[in-house]
Amino acid sequence: MTLPVTLAGLKKGFRATIERVEHRDENDLISRRLRHLGFVPGEEVVMIAHGPLGMDPVLIQIGFTRFALRREEAGRVHVTEVSSI
Amino acid sequence: MMRIALVGNPNSGKTALFNQLTGSKQKVANYPGVTVEKKSGLLRVAGDQYEILDLPGAYSFDTQSPDELVTRDVCLGLVKGEKRPDLIVCVVDSTNLRLHLRFALEVRALGIPMVLALNMADSAKRRGITINSEALSEGLGVPIVETVAVRREGARSLTDFIQSGMFQEPRKAEDIDFHAEAKRLISEAVYVPSKTATLDDTLDRVLLHPVAGLGILTLTMFFMFQAVFSWAAPFMDLVDSGVGQLGQFVEVMLPSGPLRDLLVEGLIGGVGSVIIFLPQILFLFLFILILEESGYLPRAAFLLDRFMVGAGLSGRSFIPLLSSFACAIPGIMATRTIQDRRDRITTILVAPLMTCSARLPVYALLIAAFIPDRAVLGIFNLQGLTLFGLYSAGIVSALLVASVMKKMRRSNEVQTLMLELPAYRMPNPRDIVIGLIERAKIFLARIGKVILAITVILWVLSTYPSPPEGWQGTAIDYSIAGRIGHSVEWIFAPLGFNWQICVALIPGLAAREVAVSALGTVYAISASVEDPSAQLLPIVASEWSLATGLALLAWYIFAPQCLATLAVIKKETQSWGVMLTAMVYLFGLAYLASLLVFNLFN
Numbered sequence: 001m002t003l004p005v006t007l008a009g010l011k012k013g014f015r016a017t018i019e020r021v022e023h024r025d026e027n028d029l030i031s032r033r034l035r036h037l038g039f040v041p042g043e044e045v046v047m048i049a050h051g052p053l054g055m056d057p058v059l060i061q062i063g064f065t066r067f068a069l070r071r072e073e074a075g076r077v078h079v080t081e082v083s084s085i
Numbered sequence: 086m087m088r089i090a091l092v093g094n095p096n097s098g099k100t101a102l103f104n105q106l107t108g109s110k111q112k113v114a115n116y117p118g119v120t121v122e123k124k125s126g127l128l129r130v131a132g133d134q135y136e137i138l139d140l141p142g143a144y145s146f147d148t149q150s151p152d153e154l155v156t157r158d159v160c161l162g163l164v165k166g167e168k169r170p171d172l173i174v175c176v177v178d179s180t181n182l183r184l185h186l187r188f189a190l191e192v193r194a195l196g197i198p199m200v201l202a203l204n205m206a207d208s209a210k211r212r213g214i215t216i217n218s219e220a221l222s223e224g225l226g227v228p229i230v231e232t233v234a235v236r237r238e239g240a241r242s243l244t245d246f247i248q249s250g251m252f253q254e255p256r257k258a259e260d261i262d263f264h265a266e267a268k269r270l271i272s273e274a275v276y277v278p279s280k281t282a283t284l285d286d287t288l289d290r291v292l293l294h295p296v297a298g299l300g301i302l303t304l305t306m307f308f309m310f311q312a313v314f315s316w317a318a319p320f321m322d323l324v325d326s327g328v329g330q331l332g333q334f335v336e337v338m339l340p341s342g343p344l345r346d347l348l349v350e351g352l353i354g355g356v357g358s359v360i361i362f363l364p365q366i367l368f369l370f371l372f373i374l375i376l377e378e379s380g381y382l383p384r385a386a387f388l389l390d391r392f393m394v395g396a397g398l399s400g401r402s403f404i405p406l407l408s409s410f411a412c413a414i415p416g417i418m419a420t421r422t423i424q425d426r427r428d429r430i431t432t433i434l435v436a437p438l439m440t441c442s443a444r445l446p447v448y449a450l451l452i453a454a455f456i457p458d459r460a461v462l463g464i465f466n467l468q469g470l471t472l473f474g475l476y477s478a479g480i481v482s483a484l485l486v487a488s489v490m491k492k493m494r495r496s497n498e499v500q501t502l503m504l505e506l507p508a509y510r511m512p513n514p515r516d517i518v519i520g521l522i523e524r525a526k527i528f529l530a531r532i533g534k535v536i537l538a539i540t541v542i543l544w545v546l547s548t549y550p551s552p553p554e555g556w557q558g559t560a561i562d563y564s565i566a567g568r569i570g571h572s573v574e575w576i577f578a579p580l581g582f583n584w585q586i587c588v589a590l591i592p593g594l595a596a597r598e599v600a601v602s603a604l605g606t607v608y609a610i611s612a613s614v615e616d617p618s619a620q621l622l623p624i625v626a627s628e629w630s631l632a633t634g635l636a637l638l639a640w641y642i643f644a645p646q647c648l649a650t651l652a653v654i655k656k657e658t659q660s661w662g663v664m665l666t667a668m669v670y671l672f673g674l675a676y677l678a679s680l681l682v683f684n685l686f687n
Contacts, residue, residue, distance in 0.1 A: 029149060030501055036145035037503065038184050040264045048286075052295035053391035057400065057502055059293060063183035064277075066289075066506040068387045068400065073503055 005082060007060060007074035010047040016079035018043045024076065031076050034069075038062050039077050046085065087135045088168060089128070089247065090159060092192055093176035094185045095142030096507050098204045100124075101234035102176060103139035106244065110523060112415075113516070114377035116404060117142060117505045118422035121152040123159060130248050138170065141421075144184075146191055150424040160195055172252050173199045174243065175227075176234075179209035179216060180508065182275060186267040189225070198252035199227050202243055206231040208508075213278040220274035226256045235513065285509055292381070298388050309372040310476055311469045313365050313445070320364035328357035343548075351544030352537070355602035358621060359536055362446040362598065366528055367521055369442055373411060374520045378512035382407065383504055390502055396484040397491025399423065400502050402432040406483070409439035410476075411524075413650045417657055424501060430658060431490050434667050435483035437650055438643065440476045442528075443597040447641050448475055450601050454626040455634040478642050482674065531596060539592045540602050547588070547606055561607065570607075580640065580679040581633040581687065596647055632686035639682040643675035 010016055018041050023031045039045075039062065048066060049059040056071045091099040095117030104111055107126030112119060124139040140159055141152035148154060162169035175192045177185035189201055203209075203216060222229040230246050233239035271277075292298050332353045339345040376382055382404055390400025398406075401423045409416030416436045423429040440448070452468050459467045543566060552563035561567045569591070570584035577587050585607045593600035605621050625634070655664040 030503075032147065033144070033501065033503055035264075036147065036187075037505075038187065038264065048289060049293040049387075050295065051391050052299050052388060056391045057387060059289070059387060059506065064181045065184050068383070068390065068502055068504045068506060070390070070394075070502045073501060 005079050007045065007047070007069070007077040007079055008058065008071040010045075010058075010079065010082065011084075012047050012050060014082055014084050015044060015046045016082040018045060019078045019080045022076045022078060028076075030073055034073065034076060037067060038065065045077075045079065087172065088138065088170045089135050089172045089174060090138040090140055090170035091174050091176055092140055092156060092160060093142060093202075093204075094144060094178065094181075094188050095505065097142065097176045097178040097181075097185060098232075098234040099142065099176045100139055102174075102202065102204065102232060102240055102243070103137060105234055105237075105240040106137050110519065111139065112520075114374075114382075115380040115507050115510050116377065116383045117507065118152065118404070118419070121155075121418055121421035123155055128244070128247070130244050133248065135247060144188060150422065151429075152421040160192070160197070170197060172247070173197050174202050175199055176202045176204050176232075179203045179205050179231075180212060180214060182216075182271055183267060186225075186270060187263045189227075190261070190263040190266055193225070193227060193255045196254055198254050200243070200246055200252075201225065201227050201229045203229060203231045204234055207233045207236070215276045217274045221270060224270045224273055235516075288509055289384070289506075292384055293387060298384075302385055302388055305376075307473060309369070310473045311465070312372065313368045313472070315466060315469060317364040317368045321361050324361045324363060325357075328353060328360065332357070346548070347541070347544060351541050351606060354605050355540030355544065356532055356537055358602045358605040359446055359532055359598045360529075362449060363525065363528060365445055365449065366442045367525060369445070370411065370521055370524045371517065373407070374517050375512050376407075378510060378516060380507045380509045383506045386504060387506065393484075395488070397431055397487040398435075398484075399425070399428050399432075401504060402428065405432055406436060406439050409436040409441060412441050412443065413437045413439065414653045417650070417653050420657070427494060430663055431487050433654055433658060434490065434663065434670075435486050437667065437671060438479045438483040438486065440479045440642070441597070443647065444641050444644060446598040446601045447593075448472060448638065450604075450621065450625065451634050451638050454622050454629075455631055475638060475642060478639075482642065486670070486674075531598075535596045536599050536602060539595055539599050540606060543588075543592055543603055543606050566607065579683070580676070581630065581636045581683040582640075582679075583629070583633070586633075586637060593644075594648055597641070597644060630687070632683050635686055636679040636683035639678040640675050643671050643678055 005016070007016075018039060020041055021031050021034050021039055043062055046061045047058060048061050051057045054071075057068045058071065058074050060067050060069055060074065091103055093099050096115065096119075098113075100111050100113045100120050103109060103124065103126060104113065106128045109124070109126045111124055118141070120139060120141045122141065126137050126139070128135040128137050138159065140156040143153040143156045145153070146157045146160070148157065158164050159167070160170065160173065173192060173195070175189045177189055193199060201222070203218060206216075209216065218229045218231065228246065228251070230242040232243055292301060332349050335348050335353065336345065339348065376385075385407075386400040386403040389403055393400055393402055402420070405416045405419040405423070407416075408419050413436045416439065417433050420429045420432045420436070423432060449472075452471050456468050456471045461467050461470060546569075547561050547564045547566035549564060562571075566588050567584070570588035573587050574582075574584040577590075582590075585604065588607050589600045589603035592603050601621075604625070608621060608624050629637075651664055651668060654667050655661065658664070
């Protein structure tokens with residue numbers, strides 16, 4: 001069974017492949033920014049760490065770069081092919 | 086003159102390269118967003134001159150963030166009265182090509198002659214990343230040079246290229262997917278072994294751990310303030326005796342009269358009482374510089390983000406606020422990396438509550454006068470703890486003020502973090518030393534200009550007019566300064582401030598540390614005696630009640646800011662309203678806090 005998963009729900013130490021980045025509205029600045037940062041379909045991402053309070057923000061590695069994203073932001077990134085490293 | 090712009094992703098080393106090319110000493114550090122303004126400098130090679138522009142880092146030209154907009158406007162030639170750059174040096178971090186090449190492609194699409202600088206070529210080699218620059222240059226259609234901006238001669242290949250003058254417009258390739266293209270170029274020309282350095286993985290596992298990470302952060306901050314107090318002490322004694330000897334020397338050399346009084350009491354006494362804090366300020370900066378260089382600061386922002394959101398700020402506010410411990414002015418300018426305007430204004434408004442280094446002299450004097458030098462729990466020192474408490478009080482009130490502002494603006498808008506955490510780096514001792522020398526220069530220049538001038542003016546005001554014969558009070562009572570102090574005393578009397586403090590508060594508006602030298606002048610201290618600041622200390626300790634001392638400490642937590650901070654707030658926000666809000670609320674809080682403290686202890 002595969003449930004729809006976003007980056008916000010990815011467990012620490014798991015990798016996944018980006019399926020799509022959701023646009024919440026016409027002019028979603030966050031999803032646009034995410035695209036500029038390299039969050040595009042087909043990219044592989046790894047969950048490195050969670051923040052101390054409410055597991056927020058999350059630290060994602062994409063390519064060689066680590067980005068801190070709020071859950072709100074990470075929730076826009078839908079992923080598939082989740083596996084542990 | 087040829088105009089050359091340095092453009093690239095944040096933290097790719099543009100400013101380090103700029104410093105190499107122009108011989109400047111602009112601030113560099115290991116976190117994204119150090120440069121928020123356009124800087125310009127001159128490159129001289131073999132008799133030719135070029136104008137070099139250092140621009141804020143950007144992820145994309147399609148942006149809302151104030152610092153990235155600067156870069157976009159310069160590159161697109163949208164800045165009035167400025168021509169487009171003749172050459173763009175697109176600086177990329179060789180260890181982070183996937184992200185940086187994407188932006189390089191966006192830059193290429195501008196159609197301006199361009200050269201790609203593969204920066205940090207040395208770390209790429211160390212990590213086993215091999216870049217076939219010929220193939221990459223071929224694929225990109227842009228000439229490539231390799232640079233190591235942090236090493237001497239590391240920009241040599243770039244200056245050679247600039248000198249060759251072989252600039253050409255890149256071939257146009259419209260409507261391509263920048264990501265796909267970057268990926269393709271990398272697969273053709275770059276070999277990458279493992280994804281990140283294992284050291285970074287290990288460090289992040291510990292430093293970002295929910296419990297251990299927060300513990301380490303607290304300890305680091307705490308240790309920093311302890312060190313400022315205890316490690317600096319021997320150096321302060323050294324400065325102090327030097328000043329004392331100078332005073333004695335002048336006193337012996339000159340005949341008595343107004344000139345000698347001005348030099349010994351006004352100049353040496355006044356300046357000496359501030360210069361003594363140089364060691365403490367340098368220790369504070371030693372810590373800040375090491376934190377900045379190592380790449381730890383954005384990690385702290387990661388750990389604290391959620392807490393700061395609760396208070397109406399953002400993790401992004403952390404770096405501007407930490408910079409404000411040095412001085413609120415660079416801190417307020419650093420808020421340009423905050424995209425959300427309201428987050429930015431909130432951060433600007435609370436930045437002055439971070440205890441800036443100019444307040445350190447005032448705190449240090451009052452703590453030494455009123456807080457016993459006693460060990461607590463064996464390892465801590467009560468004076469160090471008090472200092473930590475004062476800094477904490479500033480932080481806590483900043484959080485409170487920010488959350489009140491959050492309630493007032495009641496918006497549901499989503500705010501963003503999206504912060505890049507750079508690779509860790511061992512701080513380079515040479516850079517740290519240069520950074521400290523720069524800070525020392527800034528501090529001494531402040532003393533040389535503002536503080537010196539005010540001290541002399543104040544000395545004149547508190548010496549003249551001289552009292553007539555048969556005057557019952559002290560000479561200063563009769564002077565202009567004394568009269569001013571007496572006339573505003575009623576405003577501050579409820580806080581337990583005597584008229585001498587009132588006199589010192591006024592020049593303190595120009596620069597906070599002047600309050601100390603002003604007190605020295607007002608109490609007519611002569612620097613000719615062995616230990617000038619040790620003289621002010623017993624007077625303060627004996628003349629003021631504990632309640633007055635603590636009330637003045639409380640006053641300075643919120644301290645009516647220095648005028649320069651207000652000017653920067655106006656400039657950065659383009660709003661008189663924000664500036665006036667800052668002024669009024671800080672004055673109000675300072676007054677209330679002192680009133681409360683005075684009545685509590687009286």
